[in-house]
Amino acid sequence: MRKILAIIIVSTLISSCGSYLDYGNDIHTEYMDFNYMEKYNEFIYKSKINASAGSKVYYTTHFSVNLPKKIKNWQSSSNEFFFEYDGKEIIYINSGYKNKGEAGKWTMRETNGDEIYKKLSSYWDKRKYDENSLNGSKSGRASKVYSDGKALILLYNVKEKNFEKYLELVKSFKYID
Template sequence: MKKFLIIIFIVIFNSCNLYLDRGKSVRTNFLDFNYLDNFNEFIYKSKVNASADNEIYQSTNFSVNLPKKIINWKIASNEFYFEFDKKEIIYIKNEFNDESKTNNWHLQEINNHEIRNKLISYWNIRGYNEVLFDVSKKDRVSKIYTNGKTYILLYNIRQKNYEHYLDLIKSFKYLKN
């Protein structure tokens, strides 16, 4: 009986701490991550720019709504990773500031090779097996939502969550620098 109670306590304790968005919202000088009741609002407002060969590339600031139950997130340069239960991932690659941004968003199919190229660095950091990149699972959806300058990958999304996740990421807005 004592072992059973200890196991129940561990399961409850771990499940309560599993989601990062149950805590306080995150506010820094370059981002706000607001943990709201029904969704999360991510606002990127960096003033750090990139440079190469005397060219300066301004960061592109944006806001986007994301689902609840985030278990991990990471920023690497102009790439953003948000992981949810069962390895559902929303990946955003935002090109540096470009005057040719459009609002002509559309969905695209994506193959395993493209997914691997976009997620491999995050995958390695998390210690995941590359075999999991397979997008042919019948109860999962993987698609790109893009306007040609910003790429939002919905990876491995459970069919029952897909419409909700897609509706949330359609909130993506560019912000003035």
């Protein structure tokens, strides 16, 4: 009986660690580095691909940011980045463009359902999540925006016990050349 219990415990531990993306080899490409550190993850974005609309070119903003461990899923699209954790806690980053907007002092503010929907609906659809759950605020959870007027970081649906930790990590956001 003890052997069976030990096998179940070990299997559970292995499978639970395996469900997180940041327990493996770091990712290094020509446009990003994702370094899986012991206590947090370091994400560095350095793409040389720019966006354009008509004759206007929008230059990609390069940045680095520290993120919590235990990433369940992550995606990027243009200058938008989505990092998902257990319980659909999401850190959304819109890095802005170098030649659009001015960075100022970082501030924290409340958000609302319309802003959350605009920022997360594309990710929500790709993950095939129930759209109604995106709109409702949950007890014991917080959703706030941290921004300097150029870059915007949305901490969505974060458990109150995790909020300060997540916020301290994303405050590491810095622009790089």
